[in-house]
Amino acid sequence: MELDQTKKDILKEVANIGAGNAATAFSGMIGQEINMTVPKVELVEIQDLPAITGDEEEFIACIMINFSGEISGKILLVVDMENVEKMLKLIFSTDDLPGKEMQHSALNELGNILSGAYLKAINDFTDLELDQSVPAMAYDMAAAVLSSSVIDYSQTEDHILLLETEFITEEEKLELFYFFIPERDSLDFLFQRLVGGSFA
Amino acid sequence: MPSLDQVAEKLVVKMADHAIGDENTVLATLGLGSCIGIALYDKFSKVGGLVHIMLPENPGGKKVVKYADTGIPFLIREMESAGANKRRLAAKIVGGAGMFKSESGDSVMKIGERNIEAVREVLKDEGIKVTGSDVGKDYGRSMYFYLDDGRVEVKSFSRDLITI
Numbered sequence: 001m002e003l004d005q006t007k008k009d010i011l012k013e014v015a016n017i018g019a020g021n022a023a024t025a026f027s028g029m030i031g032q033e034i035n036m037t038v039p040k041v042e043l044v045e046i047q048d049l050p051a052i053t054g055d056e057e058e059f060i061a062c063i064m065i066n067f068s069g070e071i072s073g074k075i076l077l078v079v080d081m082e083n084v085e086k087m088l089k090l091i092f093s094t095d096d097l098p099g100k101e102m103q104h105s106a107l108n109e110l111g112n113i114l115s116g117a118y119l120k121a122i123n124d125f126t127d128l129e130l131d132q133s134v135p136a137m138a139y140d141m142a143a144a145v146l147s148s149s150v151i152d153y154s155q156t157e158d159h160i161l162l163l164e165t166e167f168i169t170e171e172e173k174l175e176l177f178y179f180f181i182p183e184r185d186s187l188d189f190l191f192q193r194l195v196g197g198s199f200a
Numbered sequence: 201m202p203s204l205d206q207v208a209e210k211l212v213v214k215m216a217d218h219a220i221g222d223e224n225t226v227l228a229t230l231g232l233g234s235c236i237g238i239a240l241y242d243k244f245s246k247v248g249g250l251v252h253i254m255l256p257e258n259p260g261g262k263k264v265v266k267y268a269d270t271g272i273p274f275l276i277r278e279m280e281s282a283g284a285n286k287r288r289l290a291a292k293i294v295g296g297a298g299m300f301k302s303e304s305g306d307s308v309m310k311i312g313e314r315n316i317e318a319v320r321e322v323l324k325d326e327g328i329k330v331t332g333s334d335v336g337k338d339y340g341r342s343m344y345f346y347l348d349d350g351r352v353e354v355k356s357f358s359r360d361l362i363t364i
Contacts, residue, residue: 046254047214056230057342059357064300064308108303136300136308140357143231144340147215147254148299151234151311154254158263 003161008041010194014122015039015163019178021121022114023167026176029113030090033170040164046154050143052162053078053177062138062145063111067119069130071186075115076149078177081139086174104137111135118180126193150181157184213237216266218251218275220282227345232295234312236319236335237343238272239292240328241350242284248347249284251275255311256318268318276326291323292332292352292364294343301338312336332364 003011016039027034050056061084063077079087084107088097091106112135119130138145150160163180182190211219213229221227223246229237232252241248251271258267265271276286296316298307316335323330334341334354344353354362 047216050215050231062300104303134302136302138233138299138301140233140299141231141340141342144233144297145231145299146233147231147235148233148297148309148311151254152309154266156259156262158266 003041003043006195007191010191011041011161011163012039014125014190014194015041015165015180017121017125018118018163018180019165019167022118022178025113025117026110026167029110030087030169031093032090032172035168035170037166037168040162042162042164043159044162046147046150046158046160049150049160050146052146053080053142056141056143058142059140060142060145061107062149063107064136064138064149065111065115066133067115067130068133070128071130071182071190073180073182073186074149075111075118075132076146076177076179076181077111077114078142078146078179079175083174083176086172087176090169090172090174107137108135111137114178118178126190128190128193153181153183161187213250213252215252216254216263218249218265218271218278220247220249220275220278221347222246222248223348225347227347228343230342232341232343233297233299234295234309234315236268236293236295236315237345238268238275238319238323239294239343239345239350239352240275240279240284240289241292241345241347242279242288243290243350244288245283245285246347247279247282247284248345248350249275249279249282250345253315253319256314268315268322272319272322272326276328286326286328289328290331290350291328292345292350293319293323293330294334294341294352294354294364296335297340298336298338299340307338334362334364
């Protein structure tokens with residue numbers, strides 16, 4: 001697959017709109033200002049995916065949400081374990097965290113809300129109908145988690161298209177990686193809709 | 201037994217990749233999730249090989265070492281060229297976990313299990329015995345394959361290091 005500058009710009013705009021809305025939702029959830037990096041659009045070799053957030057053996061949490069409808073793909077939220085704890089403290093507004101089950105529920109809810117906000121913004125912008133699945137979660141070595149997250153896309157593909165944004169909380173400097181991964185077959189449809197529509 | 205720091209050469213094998221070495225080598229692969237690391241060893245020539253497969257079956261024309269059904273036979277041939285004897289090869293396999301769970305605790309993708317089945321099947325077809333394994337369950341693993349004696353160390357979070 002080749003991405004020319006026009007297509008890259010379109011995808012960047014999609015990521016910008018989606019992530020902007022997700023950042024607002026995130027900010028509401030934890031009660032802090034969120035800074036968002038300029039979205040990056042990258043075609044990554046599958047082999048390089050395990051190191052995309054840094055150290056391959058770092059302990060991370062990853063929330064995965066599949067979406068489907070007129071286009072399909074995945075959203076991944078990735079946080080290292082130190083930041084997960086800080087984030088949970090903000091969500092629960094206390095240093096005294098509840099049990100593991102409540103923590104898992106809260107992270108799933110975070111996944112639901114952030115992906116919902118992202119997809120809603122894309123829907124408003126493109127008019128594409130999108131449904132999201134219930135979140136699935138993994139805590140483990142970054143490489144083990146990230147490689148497994150996209151394994152269903154690797155059967156015939158050697159590259160993965162990532163729309164990446166980082167959210168950083170104003171006060172605590174908490175970092176959360178947000179990846180939007182459209183399925184290959186959905187891309188043409190997305191471009192068609194956007195270039196053929198009012199966007200171009 | 202030399203430790204990791206003392207051996208001459210350490211090669212890290214990425215996903216969908218492979219490496220071969222002699223007795224002075226350690227072959228490592230980091231963070232196996234649903235992927236499987238297959239370590240083949242000829243204890244007489246001390247030639248060892250490691251392939252890190254991602255999926256069971258090559259749909260045709262794709263990178264051979266990404267798939268169990270093409271990656272394992274490829275590794276065997278490469279090892280034979282490097283002086284190993286196929287009849288003496290023994291296998292140790294690591295990985296094949298189900299990493300993602302839904303809120304109810306169910307594993308959401310079954311690729312790990314399918315990989316384990318496929319790897320065992322291919323090894324059986326090739327007539328290679330599996331002499332050690334640490335596969336399945338729900339956690340990531342790193343493996344270190346020492347070619348001086350063929351041992352494989354498996355490292356994972358919040359579990360003790362094991363040697364197979």
